[in-house]
Amino acid sequence: xxxxxxxxxxxxxxxxxxxxxxxxxxxxxxxxxxxxxxxxxxxxxxxxxxxxxxxxxxxxxxxxxxxxxxxxxxxxxxxxxxxxxxxxxxxxxxxxxxxxxxxxxxxxxxxxxxxxxxxxxxxxxxxxxxxxxxxxxxxxxxxxxxxxxxxxxxxxxxxxxxxxxxxxxxxxxxxxxxxxxxxxxxxxxxxxxxxxxxxxxxxxxxxxxxxxxxxxxxxxxxxxxxxxxxxxxxxxxxxxxxxxxxxxxxxxxxxxxxxxxxxxxxxxxxxxxxxxxxxxxxxxxxxxxxxxxxxxxxxxxxxxxxxxxxxxxxxxxxxxxxxxxxxxxxxxxxxxxxxxxxxxxxxxxxxxxxxxxxxxxxxxxxxxxxxxxxxxxxxxxxxxxxxxxxxxxxxxxxxxxxxxxxxxxxxxxxxxxxxxxxxxxxxxxxxxxxxxxxxxxxxxxxxxxxxxxxxxxxxxxxxxxxxxxxxxxxxxxxxxxxxxxxxxxxxxxxxxxxxxxxxxxxxxxxxxxxxxxxxxxxxxxxxxxxxxxxxxxxxxxxxxxxxxxxxxxxxxxxxxxxxxxxxxxxxxxxxxxxxxxxxxxxxxxxxxxxxxxxxxxxxxxxxxxxxxxxxxxxxxxxxxxxxxxxxxxxxxxxxxxxxxxx
Numbered sequence: 313x314x315x316x317x318x319x320x321x322x323x324x325x326x327x328x329x330x331x332x333x334x335x336x337x338x339x340x341x342x343x344x345x346x347x348x349x350x351x352x353x354x355x356x357x358x359x360x361x362x363x364x365x366x367x368x369x370x371x372x373x374x375x376x377x378x379x380x381x382x383x384x385x386x387x388x389x390x391x392x393x394x395x396x397x398x399x400x401x402x403x404x405x406x407x408x409x410x411x412x413x414x415x416x417x418x419x420x421x422x423x424x425x426x427x428x429x430x431x432x433x434x435x436x437x438x439x440x441x442x443x444x445x446x447x448x449x450x451x452x453x454x455x456x457x458x459x460x461x462x463x464x465x466x467x468x469x470x471x472x473x474x475x476x477x478x479x480x481x482x483x484x485x486x487x488x489x490x491x492x493x494x495x496x497x498x499x500x501x502x503x504x505x506x507x508x509x510x511x512x513x514x515x516x517x518x519x520x521x522x523x524x525x526x527x528x529x530x531x532x533x534x535x536x537x538x539x540x541x542x543x544x545x546x547x548x549x550x551x552x553x554x555x556x557x558x559x560x561x562x563x564x565x566x567x568x569x570x571x572x573x574x575x576x577x578x579x580x581x582x583x584x585x586x587x588x589x590x591x592x593x594x595x596x597x598x599x600x601x602x603x604x605x606x607x608x609x610x611x612x613x614x615x616x617x618x619x620x621x622x623x624x625x626x627x628x629x630x631x632x633x634x635x636x637x638x639x640x641x642x643x644x645x646x647x648x649x650x651x652x653x654x655x656x657x658x659x660x661x662x663x664x665x666x667x668x669x670x671x672x673x674x675x676x677x678x679x680x681x682x683x684x685x686x687x688x689x690x691x692x693x694x695x696x697x698x699x700x701x702x703x704x705x706x707x708x709x710x711x712x713x714x715x716x717x718x719x720x721x722x723x724x725x726x727x728x729x730x731x732x733x734x735x736x737x738x739x740x741x742x743x744x745x746x747x748x749x750x751x752x753x754x755x756x757x758x759x760x761x762x763x764x765x766x767x768x769x770x771x772x773x774x775x776x777x778x779x780x781x782x783x784x785x786x787x788x789x790x791x792x793x794x795x796x797x798x799x800x801x802x803x804x805x806x807x808x809x810x811x812x813x814x815x816x817x818x819x820x821x822x823x824x825x826x827x828x829x830x831x832x833x834x835x836x837x838x839x840x841x842x843x844x845x846x847x848x849x850x851x852x853x854x855x856x857x858x859x860x861x862x863x864x865x866x867x868x869x870x871x872x873x874x875x876x877x878x879x880x881x882x883x884x885x886x887x888x889x890x891x892x893x894x895x896x897x898x899x900x901x902x903x904x905x906x907x908x909x910x911x912x913x914x915x916x917x918x919x920x921x922x923x924x925x926x927x928x929x930x931x932x933x934x935x936x937x938x939x940x941x942x943x944x945x946x947x948x949x950x951x952x953x954x955x956x957x958x
Contacts, residue, residue, distance in 0.1 A: 332375055333368060335440045336403075340367050343433035363426070367407055367433075374403045380441075396441045404430045464490045467530045468522065468555075470546065472498040472506075472513050475534045479560050480509065483532070494526045497546070516546055523553045533559045533579065547579065556862040581786075581793055581857050600681070600723075600832045601626040607679035607721075608633055609664055609712060610686030612640035614785060615727055618824040619683050620644060624652045631655065632677045634670075635686065636663045664708030667715075674719045682716050683831070684709060685727040687743065694739035695878040695949055698933050702925045705742035706749070710918060713750050716775050723776045725831040726750050728839070730783040730816060736881040736947035741937045745918065747839060748940070750777045751906070752914035754837035776836030780827045781904070783816030783844045792850060796857050804869035806854045809876050813851075814883055816844035830901050837908065843900040847883070876948045 344360060378399045380392075411426060467483060469476050476496060483491040495512045498504065503513045514522060522528055531550045550557050557579040601623055608623070610616035611633035617640075623631060635641050638661060645659050658677060662669045664686050687705050688694055694701040709726065716724045728747055731740030754777040786793055792815075799806045823842070830840040855865045863869050876882070894903040921936050934951045938944045946952045 329372075329375065329380075331444070332380060332441060333372060335444065336371050336375075336437050337364060337368050339437035339440055340364055340429070340433050343429050343436055346432055347429045363411070363429075366410060367403070370406045370410065371403045374406065375399050378402075392445065393442055397438060400434055400438050400441075404434055464492055465529045466492045466494055466526055467532055468494055468497050468514075468519075468528055469532045469534075470497045471534055472496045472500070472503045472508055477508060479532060479534055480511065482560075494522065494528060497531070516549065519546075519549050519555075520553060523555060528553075528555050530556045530558050532576070533557065534561075551856070551859040554864075557860060578862070579860050581853065581860060596832045597828050598626050601628055601828075603627070603629045604680045605630045605678060606632065606681045606683070607673070607677065608683045608685065609635070610684070610727075611635045612637045612644055613685060614791075614820055615824065615827075616683075616685035617644050618820045619685060619827065620648070621651075622821070622824050622828060623683075624648070624655050624657075627655075629656065630658065630677060632658045632660060632673065632679060634660045634662050634664070634673060636661060664712055665703050667711045670711050670715055674715045678719060679716075680722050681831075682712065682721050682724045683727070683827070684712050684724065686712075687727070687746075689729070689739060691731065691737045691739050691880055692877045694742070695737055695951075698738040698742075698930050698937075698951075699925050699928060701738050701742040702921060702933055702937070705739070706745050706918060707922050707925070709746040710749055710922075713753055713777065717753065721775050723778065723831060723834070724750065725827065725834070726777070726779045727827065728779050728781040730781060730844075732781065735941060735944045737878070737949065738934060738937070738951070741941050741944040744941050744944070745921070745937065747779050747781075747906075748909050749914050749918050750779060751837055751839065752909050752911040753777050776834060778831055778834035778836065779839040780830045780842070781839055782818060782823055782826070782842040784818070785820045785823050786817050792853070793857070796854055800858060800861050800863070800869055805872045806858070806869055807872050807874050808851050808854055809874055809880060810882060811851050811873060812849070812882055813876070813880075814847040814849050816847050818842065818844055826898075826901055829898055833896060833898070833901070839904040839906050840896075841902045841904045843902070878949050881947050 341364060344363065378395060380395055380399055407430065408426070469480055469483075480493050480496075484493060493511055495514050496503075496508060497516055497519065498513050499516060504515050506513050519528075531546070547557050559577050559579050606623060606628045608616055608619050608631070611620055612635040616635065620631065620633060633641065633644065641659060641661060645657075648655065648657050660673050662673060664670060686708060688701055713724060713726075715721075726746065728743050729740065731737065732744035732747055733740075735741040735744055753775070784791060796806055826840075826842050830838075830842075834840070851871070854871055858865045858869045861869075865871060894905060896903060917936075917940050921933065921940065924936050925933050931951075931954065934946075935954050938954060945955050
């Protein structure tokens with residue numbers, strides 16, 4: 313029996329159509345008998361057989377062309393029921409037209425009571441067809457679950473709207489897991505203690521009692537319901553009670569209108585840390601980007617690739633992508649071809665350190681805007697390879713910035729980092745030097761315009777150089793969250809460098825939104841600092857990720873402290889001690905008041921640093937970096953010996 317059910321094949325479509333017609337014929341017969349009050353003599357002497365044959369002849373093409381028989385009965389839903397309802401109405405209407413326009417005059421029939429027959433038949437026929445599908449569906453799922461010995465999972469669903477109801481129906485119909493829906497959780501007092509599809513709506517305060525009474529295993533969120541404040545409160549309670557938190561996409565994202573078990577995902581830490589959606593001035597950004605030629609360096613990286621996605625929504629004239637990583641560039645190319653098939657995108661493989669190659673790209677495509685995201689970013693790796701940090705983060709940035717001036721780029725937006733503030737490592741110092749150089753370029757070039765009518769000559773500013781500075785982005789390549797996730801999947805341990813280490817976090821999309829907005833508002837020379845919210849303890853992040861995986865910290869997954877890595881500091885900063893911020897029209901974007909360095913001075917020290925780097929003397933390079941950035945004091949690094957003795 314078990315093997316028979318598991319090997320169950322779908323019934324042929326013609327068999328379903330035949331079964332539907334048999335039910336319709338039986339329903340019509342019963343309706344006719346009811347209308348005639350079961351007067352068999354009158355029924356037999358009348359035109360019963362002709363009426364029934366005509367009805368069946370009309371129902372067949374209607375049900376066939378409306379494809380009522382093509383859906384799998386065990387997956388029938390409300391849309392299938394609506395199609396049955398519509399088919400019955402069309403059949404009844406066609407029947408009335410045929411009978412009264414052709415058959416009644418032909419046979420001189422009077423007093424047929426066909427309207428009453430059709431009314432009764434509509435309710436009986438519709439009910440039988442719907443009951444057939446519901447019965448077959450329930451029997452199939454009951455037998456399948458028993459045959460497969462499925463584990464029972466007791467579930468609460470957050471929300472009480474249509475998406476939550478559809479999620480309930482989909483979970484109950486699952487053949488892969490036996491979900492028992494205990495009820496709904498909602499914060500709307502108007503819905504509390506009401507019933508939806510025989511399931512009660514509870515308040516979040518009832519969660520502990522429900523866990524104790526029903527042994528709740530999981531809380532299901534529909535992603536549309538993931539609001540910031542309420543979400544965090546509910547998730548925290550679930551984690552404390554040992555209830556696993558899962559998410560399903562909204563019904564609009566279900567495959568073929570049905571929820572697949574693979575779409576039920578663990579709630580990710582990125583979802584939990586995400587703040588309220590950022591609002592940007594799309595009209596201003598569109599004016600800045602629409603119809604422009606734009607170059608993005610580091611286009612295959614975490615930030616660069618998101619800049620690509622968001623810029624493409626504003627329909628630039630041309631988008632030139634530049635990166636040295638071949639495989640990631642191939643991936644982003646395939647994504648663009650799928651999601652933005654009509655966009656004008658040029659893929660270039662190039663290293664920003666190669667001045668001749670970058671000159672060729674600028675000369676060929678003449679970009680009007682440049683988003684410079686290419687950089688080395690991993691602190692411990694750059695601490696061991698300071699020459700590479702200088703050649704890419706400083707030398708590469710200098711190449712792109714100088715070419716931007718040479719080819720008349722209107723705006724150059726550089727992606728920097730909070731590690732450039734009071735740097736304790738080579739990577740942060742290299743980014744601070746890049747900031748210094750690009751900021752010094754702003755205002756050094758002006759282009760004369762034709763004298764105005766009043767005879768007064770005018771000057772227009774050349775390339776505007778803008779820097780954006782923010783902290784860690786959630787889920788970026790090589791960051792802490794993907795590493796923790798991989799360690800949890802392996803069964804642990806999770807490695808944390810220090811129990812007190814904290815970091816600022818922002819999602820990649822919201823960081824890029826702010827980059828575009830800052831680039832739009834920038835007049836040149838600014839360093840924009842983003843509101844990163846409150847810093848997060850990495851140890852708290854690790855514990856929360858373990859709990860979200862349905863496990864217990866220190867019991868199921870061990871947490872091990874490994875010590876601060878080379879160049880790493882406990883707390884990141886967005887401003888150094890001498891900097892203050894000015895507000896902008898966007899509440900999450902501020903301008904850091906940084907004392908600019910004269911361009912000739914900046915150019916000289918950068919040239920000296922690059923020349924020193926060509927001699928492959930790491931200590932000499934780092935010593936020079938500390939001269940350029942006096943606040944650069946190494947931490948947990950062999951380069952501490954180069955710091956002045958206090």
